[in-house]
Structure formats: C-alpha cells, structure tokens
Amino acid sequence: MTPYYEENTKHYIAVDCIIFGFDEGELKILLHKRNFEPEKGKWSLIGGFLQDNESIDFAARRILQQYSGLSNLFMEQLYTFGEVERDPGERVISVTFYALIRIEEYNNQLKRETSAQWWPISRKPTLIFDHDKMVVKALERLKIRAKNQPIGFELLPRKFSVPRLQSLYEAIYQRNLDKRNFRKKILSMNLLQKLEEKDKGVSKKGAFLYQFDKRKYSKLVEKGFHFEL
Amino acid sequence: MTPYYEENTKHYIAVDCIIFGFDEGELKILLHKRNFEPEKGKWSLIGGFLQDNESIDFAARRILQQYSGLSNLFMEQLYTFGEVERDPGERVISVTFYALIRIEEYNNQLKRETSAQWWPISRKPTLIFDHDKMVVKALERLKIRAKNQPIGFELLPRKFSVPRLQSLYEAIYQRNLDKRNFRKKILSMNLLQKLEEKDKGVSKKGAFLYQFDKRKYSKLVEKGFHFEL
DNA sequence: ACAGAAAAGCGTATATCCTACACTTAACCC
DNA sequence: GGGTTAAGTGTAGGATATACGCTTTTCTGT
Numbered sequence: 001m002t003p004y005y006e007e008n009t010k011h012y013i014a015v016d017c018i019i020f021g022f023d024e025g026e027l028k029i030l031l032h033k034r035n036f037e038p039e040k041g042k043w044s045l046i047g048g049f050l051q052d053n054e055s056i057d058f059a060a061r062r063i064l065q066q067y068s069g070l071s072n073l074f075m076e077q078l079y080t081f082g083e084v085e086r087d088p089g090e091r092v093i094s095v096t097f098y099a100l101i102r103i104e105e106y107n108n109q110l111k112r113e114t115s116a117q118w119w120p121i122s123r124k125p126t127l128i129f130d131h132d133k134m135v136v137k138a139l140e141r142l143k144i145r146a147k148n149q150p151i152g153f154e155l156l157p158r159k160f161s162v163p164r165l166q167s168l169y170e171a172i173y174q175r176n177l178d179k180r181n182f183r184k185k186i187l188s189m190n191l192l193q194k195l196e197e198k199d200k201g202v203s204k205k206g207a208f209l210y211q212f213d214k215r216k217y218s219k220l221v222e223k224g225f226h227f228e229l
Numbered sequence: 230m231t232p233y234y235e236e237n238t239k240h241y242i243a244v245d246c247i248i249f250g251f252d253e254g255e256l257k258i259l260l261h262k263r264n265f266e267p268e269k270g271k272w273s274l275i276g277g278f279l280q281d282n283e284s285i286d287f288a289a290r291r292i293l294q295q296y297s298g299l300s301n302l303f304m305e306q307l308y309t310f311g312e313v314e315r316d317p318g319e320r321v322i323s324v325t326f327y328a329l330i331r332i333e334e335y336n337n338q339l340k341r342e343t344s345a346q347w348w349p350i351s352r353k354p355t356l357i358f359d360h361d362k363m364v365v366k367a368l369e370r371l372k373i374r375a376k377n378q379p380i381g382f383e384l385l386p387r388k389f390s391v392p393r394l395q396s397l398y399e400a401i402y403q404r405n406l407d408k409r410n411f412r413k414k415i416l417s418m419n420l421l422q423k424l425e426e427k428d429k430g431v432s433k434k435g436a437f438l439y440q441f442d443k444r445k446y447s448k449l450v451e452k453g454f455h456f457e458l
Numbered sequence: 459a460c461a462g463a464a465a466a467g468c469g470t471a472t473a474t475c476c477t478a479c480a481c482t483t484a485a486c487c488c
Numbered sequence: 489g490g491g492t493t494a495a496g497t498g499t500a501g502g503a504t505a506t507a508c509g510c511t512t513t514t515c516t517g518t
Contacts, residue, residue, distance in 0.1 A: 004266075013239075013240050013242070049234075051237070054313065077308060077309065092234075093285065162496090180496085181476075205486085205496085391466085407508085409508085431466095432514085433516080434465060435465090437467095
C-alpha cells in the first residue's frame with residue numbers, strides 16, 4: 001500500500017458494448033432489457049462491471065462472450081464516458097467498445113443470455129443514461145474504420161457476393177454506391193478470392209461468392225498497402 | 230445505495246495527458262519527473278487522479294491548467310489503458326488525453342508547476358509504466374486529426390507564415406512536402422487571412438503572416454465542407 | 459556599394475483517381 | 489418460350505494530386 005494513492009477516491013468502472021450486426025440490408029445492434037434498478041426494464045447496451053483481476057479488454061471479451069455466445073469477435077475500444085451524473089444510481093465510469101458479429105453465427109449459437117434482441121439502428125428504442133450518445137459515437141467510428149480498414153468482412157458470412165458487400169457499405173455510409181465503381185475498386189485490390197459457388201438466395205441468376213484473403217492483406221500491409229473503400 | 234452496484238469493486242482512475250508543442254521545427258512533448266513512489270524521479274507524462282465530484286473531462290482540464298498555466302487548450306480524449314499490472318504501485322486505470330499548446334504562450338505564462346520540461350519527440354527519455362505506448366497512440370491520432378481537421382493552428386502562434394505551417398505539417402507527418410503544392414492547397418481553402426505584416430525571424434526576405442479564420446471555417450463546415458491537408 | 463547567401467513566392471504539364479452512365483446476360487418462374 | 493430479376497461489364501470526362509526550377513527580396517559581410 002502506497003500512501004499517495006490512498007489520498008484519492010476509487011470509482012466503479014463499467015464496460016459497455018455496442019454490438020453491430022448486418023442483416024436484411026440493415027445495420028442492427030444488440031440490446032437488452034436492464035434487469036436492476038434504476039431504469040430496470042428499459043433498453044440498454046450490453047455491459048457489465050470491471051472486476052479486480054481482469055484488464056479492460058478482458059472484461060469486454062467476457063461480456064461479449066456472455067451475451068453473444070461467441071469469442072474472438074472483432075472489437076475495438078471506443079471512448080470513455082465519465083460525466084459525474086451519467087448513471088443516477090451511483091457514479092460509474094463507462095469504457096465503451098464496439099464489436100462486429102456475423103449475425104448468422106450468432107443465430108446458430110445457443111448458449112447465451114436470452115434477453116438480448118437485435119434492433120435495426122434506424123428503429124431502435126431510446127436507451128438509458130447516455131447510451132444513445134455511445135451508439136452515435138460507435139456509428140461514427142464504424143464509418144471511418146470501414147472506409148480505411150477491411151473490417152466490413154466481420155459483419156458478413158465468410159462467403160459473400162460483391163452485391164452483398166456493397167449493400168453492407170451502403171448501410172454503413174447511408175448512401176447508395178455505383179455498382180460498377182464499387183466492384184472495380186474492391187476487386188482491383190486483389191483481396192477477394194473468387195469461389196466456384198454462387199449465392200442463389202437473392203437473384204435467379206445468382207452471384208458468385210468471394211472470400212476475404214486475410215493472409216494476402218497482411219502481406220500487402222507490410223509492404224505499405226493501405227486499404228480504402 | 231443500490232445493492233447491485235456494491236457487488237462490484239472500485240478502482241483508481243488516473244488522467245494522463247500527452248501535451249504537444251511545436252518549436253524549432255520539431256514536435257515536442259511536456260514531461261515531468263514523478264515525485265512519488267514507485268518510479269519516483271523517472272520521467273512521466275503529466276497526470277493526476279480523478280476526483281469524486283469532477284467529470285473526466287474536467288479532471289483533464291484541471292491537470293492541464295495546473296501544469297501549463299493555460300486554460301482552454303485544445304484537448305481530446307485518446308484511449309483508456311486498463312491492464313491489471315500497468316502501474317506496479319496499485320491497480321490504476323488511466324484515461325489519456327492529448328492536448329496542443331502554443332509554446333510561446335506557455336513560455337509567457339509564469340504561474341505553473343515548474344518541474345515540467347519540453348522534450349523533442351525524437352529524443353525524449355523512456356517513460357514510466359505504459360506511458361511510451363500512450364505517446365505512440367497520441368502521435369498516431371495527431372497525424373490523423375491534423376490531416377482532417379484544422380487543429381495544427383493550435384500549435385502555432387496566432388499569426389504564422391505559410392512556410393511555418395508547412396514545417397509543422399512536415400514534423401507531424403514525418404516527411405517533406407512540396408512548398409508550391411502545400412501553399413496552393415492551404416490557400417485554396419480560403420481559411421487563411423493574409424496580414425500586412427511579415428515574419429522576419431527566419432529569412433531575410435521575410436514571409437507574410439496569416440491568421441486562421443475560425444468563423445469562416447465553421448460556416449463552411451455547416452455547408453458540408455471537409456478540411457483535408 | 460557590391461556580391462553572396464538564404465528563404466519566399468510563383469505556374470504548368472502529366473498522371474492518377476473518381477464519377478457518371480446503360481445495356482447484356484443468366485437463371486428461374488409461370 | 490416470354491417475362492422477371494438481379495448480376496455483371498467498359499469507357500469517357502472531370503477533378504485532384506504530383507512533380508518540377510527559376511526569380512525575388514533583403515540582409516550580411518567585405
């Protein structure tokens with residue numbers, strides 16, 4: 001024990017996660033109904049408290065695993081919210097993360113908290129505390145990251161068609177893209193492996209499926225390549 | 230008191246600031262010698278503990294004011310460091326901020342902590358704990374922000390010449406820029422007001438001074454303008 | 459007072475990238 | 489076999505980024 005530290009006060013630290021999915025051409029987030037006071041029963045981000053023996057990153061992974069049933073999700077620290085009165089129950093500092101989930105993997109997963117529910121961003125309910133602000137910040141960050149890093153693939157099935165990828169980017173950027181220009185740009189990076197299979201789910205003709213080549217990407221990055229869409 | 234909260238543990242929260250200045254064509258940071266154990270006497274970022282009745286932003290401003298003597302500095306929250314063993318004294322979560330100072334205003338300011346010292350980034354000493362990592366992250370962020378937002382002006386005197394601005398950007402990007410292209414680009418934005426005065430400090434000929442027009446910038450932003458250098 | 463030094467200031471040509479745009483193809487359904 | 493639906497393809501024009509060298513100003517030193 002060091003005296004100097006003890007002159008200061010300690011605080012509760014929460015970790016809150018903005019979990020994104022992509023389905024039916026829309027961006028969605030996973031929310032759950034808060035089960036303790038205050039604001040019990042209201043919609044909230046998914047979160048929990050930081051424990052003694054875990055790093056902040058670890059806490060975020062623990063919470064993500066608990067609510068999604070999935071580990072090794074893409075996740076990035078976002079921002080720390082520290083207004084004195086942000087939580088009317090007690091003073092709590094919240095460190096936020098956003099995470100990306102392949103919704104179909106989530107749906108196949110059974111072992112998890114069941115009170116969570118997917119909401120389309122555009123029709124989500126009002127959230128408790130400052131959680132709406134957190135969502136806004138997460139969306140801003142997602143837009144920037146999706147443009148400069150190949151994280152979009154974390155929201156799509158491992159095999160996807162170019163039109164599906166485009167519709168994801170349209171959902172993130174909130175604007176329509178030209179399909180010829182989009183295809184040209186993404187394929188010119190040589191990061192997508194074309195497969196033999198087609199996705200027949202959407203059109204009669206079917207669209208060829210592709211896979212993101214993570215290895216190739218890492219090699220290119222070493223050589224100074226910079227992803228941009 | 231709400232029982233649920235009390236099941237969790239509280240933690241010390243520190244606020245650490247990476248304070249940038251620009252002088253003699255170099256980016257510098259303000260460091261100070263730590264005055265308590267552990268690591269007493271070693272070089273450290275400028276920081277302090279979050280108190281009960283203040284928001285995190287407020288704490289950052291308080292600390293910046295205390296060490297620089299200046300208020301209303303440009304400042305942005307950076308990242309939160311939460312490894313369990315990052316501070317060998319006690320478990321402390323650190324929320325970091327980076328801030329930009331006009332060094333000449335700092336030098337004119339007398340009321341402040343005196344143990345702080347400016348170090349050129351390229352020749353700074355090794356810092357305690359994970360503070361070197363924090364500096365790396367701050368530099369990354371500074372590069373991105375300087376490119377997309379007019380924050381460079383926060384590091385220069387209110388009146389500055391185009392060559393001085395260029396040398397700032399060269400220091401931030403760590404590469405040389407073409408002076409004709411640089412001048413063309415920055416002046417074409419119409420954000421700099423040309424003054425009658427010249428800066429005779431650097432060359433015999435002297436370079437015309439300019440001022441950043443914050444008002445014009447805000448108006449342009451409303452119309453959808455996006456700064457980029 | 460003249461020569462030299464040192465940085466400021468200026469314009470154009472070329473390459474690259476972004477944008478706009480419309481028809482054909484493949485497969486299924488009835 | 490005709491209709492429907494989304495997939496897939498190329499090119500031209502405009503805008504933007506890059507590369508590049510000479511002249512001007514003023515101070516300094518002799």
